[in-house]
Amino acid sequence: xxxxxxxxxxxxxxxxxxxxxxxxxxxxxxxxxxxxxxxxxxxxxxxxxxxxxxxxxxxxxxxxxxxxxxxxxxxxxxxxxxxxxxxxxxxxxxxxxxxxxxxxxxxxxxxxxxxxxxxxxxxxxxxxxxxxxxxxxxxxxxxxxxxxxxxxxxxxxxxxxxxxxxxxxxxxxxxxxxxxxxxxxxxxxxxxxxxxxxxxxxxxxxxxxxxxxxxxxxxxxxxxxxxxxxxxxxxxxxxxxxxxxxxxxxxxxxxxxxxxxxxxxxxxxxxxxxxxxxxxxxxxxxxxxxxxxxxxxxxxxxxxxxxxxxxxxxxxxxxxxxxxxxxxxxxxxxxxxxxxxxxxxxxxxxxxxxxxxxxxxxxxxxxxxxxxxxxxxxxxxxxxxxxxxxxxxxxxxxxxxxxxxxxxxxxxxxxxxxxxxxxxxxxxxxxxxxxxxxxxxxxxxxxxxxxxxxx
Amino acid sequence: xxxxxxxxxxxxxxxxxxxxxxxxxxxxxxxxxxxxxxxxxxxxxxxxxxxxxxxxxxxxxxxxxxxxxxxxxxxxxxxxxxxxxxxxxxxxxxxxxxxxxxxxxxxxxxxxxxxxxxxxxxxxxxxxxxxxxxxxxxxxxxxxxxxxxxxxxxxxxxxxxxxxxxxxxxxxxxxxxxxxxxxxxxxxxxxxxxxxxxxxxxxxxxxxxxxxxxxxxxxxxxxxxxxxxxxxxxxxxxxxxxxxxxxxxxxxxxxxxxxxxxxxxxxxxxxxxxxxxxxxxxxxxxxxxxxxxxxxxxxxxxxxxxxxxxxxxxxxxxxxxxxxxxxxxxxxxxxxxxxxxxxxxxx
Amino acid sequence: xxxxxxxxxxxxxxxxxxxxxxxxxxxxxxxxxxxxxxxxxxxxxxxxxxxxxxxxxxxxxxxxxxxxxxxxxxxxxxxxxxxxxxxxxxxxxxxxxxxxxxxxxxxxxxxxxxxxxxxxxxxxxxxxxxxxxxxxxxxxxxxxxxxxxxxxxxxxxxxxxxxxxxxxxxxxxxxx
Numbered sequence: 001x002x003x004x005x006x007x008x009x010x011x012x013x014x015x016x017x018x019x020x021x022x023x024x025x026x027x028x029x030x031x032x033x034x035x036x037x038x039x040x041x042x043x044x045x046x047x048x049x050x051x052x053x054x055x056x057x058x059x060x061x062x063x064x065x066x067x068x069x070x071x072x073x074x075x076x077x078x079x080x081x082x083x084x085x086x087x088x089x090x091x092x093x094x095x096x097x098x099x100x101x102x103x104x105x106x107x108x109x110x111x112x113x114x115x116x117x118x119x120x121x122x123x124x125x126x127x128x129x130x131x132x133x134x135x136x137x138x139x140x141x142x143x144x145x146x147x148x149x150x151x152x153x154x155x156x157x158x159x160x161x162x163x164x165x166x167x168x169x170x171x172x173x174x175x176x177x178x179x180x181x182x183x184x185x186x187x188x189x190x191x192x193x194x195x196x197x198x199x200x201x202x203x204x205x206x207x208x209x210x211x212x213x214x215x216x217x218x219x220x221x222x223x224x225x226x227x228x229x230x231x232x233x234x235x236x237x238x239x240x241x242x243x244x245x246x247x248x249x250x251x252x253x254x255x256x257x258x259x260x261x262x263x264x265x266x267x268x269x270x271x272x273x274x275x276x277x278x279x280x281x282x283x284x285x286x287x288x289x290x291x292x293x294x295x296x297x298x299x300x301x302x303x304x305x306x307x308x309x310x311x312x313x314x315x316x317x318x319x320x321x322x323x324x325x326x327x328x329x330x331x332x333x334x335x336x337x338x339x340x341x342x343x344x345x346x347x348x349x350x351x352x353x354x355x356x357x358x359x360x361x362x363x364x365x366x367x368x369x370x371x372x373x374x375x376x377x378x379x380x381x382x383x384x385x386x387x388x389x390x391x392x393x394x395x396x397x398x399x400x401x402x403x404x405x406x407x408x409x410x411x412x413x414x415x416x417x418x419x420x421x422x423x424x425x426x427x428x429x430x431x432x433x434x435x436x437x438x439x440x441x442x443x444x445x446x447x448x449x450x451x452x453x454x455x
Numbered sequence: 456x457x458x459x460x461x462x463x464x465x466x467x468x469x470x471x472x473x474x475x476x477x478x479x480x481x482x483x484x485x486x487x488x489x490x491x492x493x494x495x496x497x498x499x500x501x502x503x504x505x506x507x508x509x510x511x512x513x514x515x516x517x518x519x520x521x522x523x524x525x526x527x528x529x530x531x532x533x534x535x536x537x538x539x540x541x542x543x544x545x546x547x548x549x550x551x552x553x554x555x556x557x558x559x560x561x562x563x564x565x566x567x568x569x570x571x572x573x574x575x576x577x578x579x580x581x582x583x584x585x586x587x588x589x590x591x592x593x594x595x596x597x598x599x600x601x602x603x604x605x606x607x608x609x610x611x612x613x614x615x616x617x618x619x620x621x622x623x624x625x626x627x628x629x630x631x632x633x634x635x636x637x638x639x640x641x642x643x644x645x646x647x648x649x650x651x652x653x654x655x656x657x658x659x660x661x662x663x664x665x666x667x668x669x670x671x672x673x674x675x676x677x678x679x680x681x682x683x684x685x686x687x688x689x690x691x692x693x694x695x696x697x698x699x700x701x702x703x704x705x706x707x708x709x710x711x712x713x714x715x716x717x718x719x720x721x722x723x724x725x726x727x728x729x730x731x732x733x734x735x736x737x738x739x740x741x742x743x744x745x746x747x748x749x750x751x752x753x754x755x756x757x758x759x760x761x762x763x764x765x766x767x768x769x770x771x772x773x774x775x776x777x778x779x780x781x782x783x784x785x786x787x788x789x790x791x792x793x794x795x796x797x798x799x800x801x802x
Numbered sequence: 803x804x805x806x807x808x809x810x811x812x813x814x815x816x817x818x819x820x821x822x823x824x825x826x827x828x829x830x831x832x833x834x835x836x837x838x839x840x841x842x843x844x845x846x847x848x849x850x851x852x853x854x855x856x857x858x859x860x861x862x863x864x865x866x867x868x869x870x871x872x873x874x875x876x877x878x879x880x881x882x883x884x885x886x887x888x889x890x891x892x893x894x895x896x897x898x899x900x901x902x903x904x905x906x907x908x909x910x911x912x913x914x915x916x917x918x919x920x921x922x923x924x925x926x927x928x929x930x931x932x933x934x935x936x937x938x939x940x941x942x943x944x945x946x947x948x949x950x951x952x953x954x955x956x957x958x959x960x961x962x963x964x965x966x967x968x969x970x971x972x973x974x975x976x977x978x
Contacts, residue, residue: 001801087897087899087936088898090941095939125839126937166839166843166880166881167880183867184874185636202834242941244899250941288897349898349935351638355636355640356637356639357500358503359555363556394554397550398506398548632871634878636878645805
């Protein structure tokens with residue numbers, strides 16, 4: 001059994017409730033921080049821990065905290081990003097639904113560290129029942145004196161509220177989230193200024209993912225050094241992985257960073273292998289935005305080293321032969337799945353979720369979807385594959401926020417690793433009429449048709 | 456602070472953006488701007504036309520910036536070195552943005568009142584290709600009537616948000632905005648409400664394309680057949696300084712005075728714009744000059760016209776009456792016999 | 803774009819107003835606009851799950867903002883409906899991880915069973931089937947959202963049961 005930090009108490013009955021959570025050592029980090037530490041000492045521990053933002057970008061959390069503008073004297077805010085909507089990711093929801101007080105405890109300790117007196121949890125609107133769970137949990141915490149004025153007699157005040165979104169993936173981008181929290185359309189802001197200087201209501205703001213904040217109590221209860229001992233290199237600590245697709249045991253797992261992909265995929269403690277006897281075809285290791293890996297690059301990197309569940313190992317080889325840990329949305333595909341259809345599906349998602357503010361993303365995502373749809377439906381042209389490549393390269397890097405990149409990468413990776421499958425769609429339109437075309441006749445069996453034509 | 460753009464150095468005040476610095480230098484290094492408008496707070500950053508390459512961040516931190524930066528919203532740093540026109544990456548990015556802006560654009564310039572003074576035309580002339588790779592069906596929107604003065608053609612819109620900012624910053628009760636999201640974002644009042652605020656007409660001037668045009672000028676003339684004059688009048692609502700677009704003695708359109716970057720010098724009120732079409736209302740100062748490549752100069756007094764000799768009908772291009780007939784403006788009352796001639800195409 | 807104007811009966815009950823005022827109190831006094839998204843959810847839930855122009859105007863009035871600011875926001879977010887919809891909206895997640903586990907077939911089945919196409923409401927106004935983007939339940943596919951709740955690990959049998967339960971008025975849509 002590997003070390004559990006976030007989910008160690010998840011199986012305790014009624015851990016959802018304040019009483020049980022408290023009886024099991026809950027809110028100890030708040031006590032420790034407020035009574036025995038200065039805010040800067042808390043920040044220092046988080047810095048030492050090497051904890052990296054768990055929302056996808058992997059930016060060191062302690063460093064992000066240290067950027068917050070304390071000189072201006074403006075009120076500061078901590079906002080928890082619970083707008084989890086990256087396809088393949090459902091870990092934050094699990095955490096909030098089953099152990100809500102862990103997040104609230106983390107919010108209090110972290111707000112104390114940042115000197116924030118008004119903090120919010122921004123949860124996606126679809127998680128309405130989780131919103132209610134959090135609201136009730138906050139009320140319980142407040143009744144027990146962990147929130148409000150003069151917490152534990154320290155003179156530190158904190159109000160914490162949940163704010164719900166209403167269906168927009170883009171609000172997971174921190175500046176769009178802030179706009180949305182201000183009651184506006186979720187259009188990402190142009191940076192600089194960064195939220196640490198001018199965020200919510202133009203006040204200094206830190207936005208952190210649920211999992212990041214939920215990790216803080218453990219770091220404070222133990223120490224940054226203890227946390228840094230878990231994991232490998234710059235990938236310290238544990239990570240929640242949401243696993244879905246063609247696997248035996250889909251669900252949320254807490255792993256120590258550094259576990260091998262092979263073990264995670266195949267051990268009974270984790271995914272337990274494929275869901276049926278169909279072979280593994282591809283893997284998206286970190287949510288829909290990250291590049292898809294073909295079977296031969298999943299367990300081993302291009303250098304022949306074991307592929308590990310770390311930020312570094314998953315991105316080994318760059319985009320040519322690697323991918324990213326991202327948000328930990330682990331999507332597994334067997335040979336019945338069609339990469340073109342999957343890419344079209346993701347393109348549709350980004351097209352639907354683009355805010356429409358900047359031209360490359362607004363126009364490009366729709367174009368990608370339309371071309372992919374044609375190819376998937378047997379109306380593709382040979383030149384469409386290069387066209388797709390060109391469109392994605394024109395979006396990437398030219399947009400205001402990372403949604404443009406997120407829309408481009410899956411398309412680029414699919415063409416890079418599965419070009420022959422696109423060619424098959426273009427050249428044999430009658431064979432792909434049915435949307436389940438690879439169920440009866442997996443691509444491996446018909447691959448020779450494409451190769452023959454190329455020769 | 457010293458910044459260098461395409462090898463040309465300039466001293467700027469802190470807080471100057473790269474685009475502003477480039478405009479101070481002038482010439483070919485000035486990035487195109489479809490959404491930035493210096494007179495509108497918070498504009499810019501959206502169209503991505505003005506992307507530039509920052510080859511050196513500053514003297515303090517000389518690392519290059521990995522991504523291309525939107526020059527209109529990126530501040531200059533001391534010692535910054537920027538490549539605009541001189542960078543292939545920038546050139547490619549501008550071509551890409553131009554292509555994106557055009558794929559769903561109706562390309563209806565022949566019937567668009569903005570043609571001739573359209574920033575998208577200029578952009579495509581500079582960075583566009585003659586062939587489109589987009590074979591899908593273009594996106595279209597249902598028309599919406601936004602009142603008697605302003606014509607909205609949503610299909611032409613590039614979502615620069617300038618008109619929304621005009622409404623926010625110049626008028627007190629904004630009634631239009633951006634609805635929906637993604638590639639279906641559209642400018643709308645949502646309830647088909649007339650936009651009738653006193654300064655709403657400035658939406659037309661700030662619109663870089665033909666999405667918002669002057670209804671009182673609709674289909675009246677191509678802009679290059681008009682002769683633009685600077686004029687003013689005493690107005691208690693605005694500066695009263697305008698450009699009159701004339702056809703003979705007729706004022707066909709009134710706009711703000713646009714500078715070399717197509718930004719108005721000062722905003723004007725709807726009274727001046729829509730309700731004063733009698734030359735007697737105005738003091739005419741003289742011809743309005745435009746940048747040398749503008750098609751508007753085709754018919755401008757400021758450039759010396761070569762006399763065109765046509766052997767058969769000598770001098771037919773000279774003089775106002777002949778002009779009118781030549782371009783077949785049917786709205787102009789013709790004398791009875793002239794009308795008959797006109798009908799038979801026998802001018 | 804010109805929009806069809808649908809009529810709706812507005813009923814701002816005391817309970818609803820109390821909840822709205824509570825939500826407003828979560829933000830600084832001069833930032834009432836921040837309460838817009840949560841307030842719209844409450845108002846929509848209390849008005850058959852859609853928002854008419856009049857209702858949006860009412861929200862603008864309560865939050866002391868311009869009506870257009872409300873229209874802009876409502877049209878941006880996918881969870882707000884601007885026209886009457888079926889009472890029981892089956893919102894299937896149709897993003898790739900769910901599709902790997904048979905969502906598309908299940909959607910076809912549901913549509914066939916209800917005799918509607920995607921986006922149509924049944925003649926009795928009870929049901930509507932919609933495909934939505936990732937709901938964050940990829941490991942529990944196929945799944946759908948019904949009101950405030952998720953129905954996961956769906957099968958044809960479970961769909962049949964759900965339809966029956968809806969008809970028998972046994973389904974709770976909102977957790978109030």
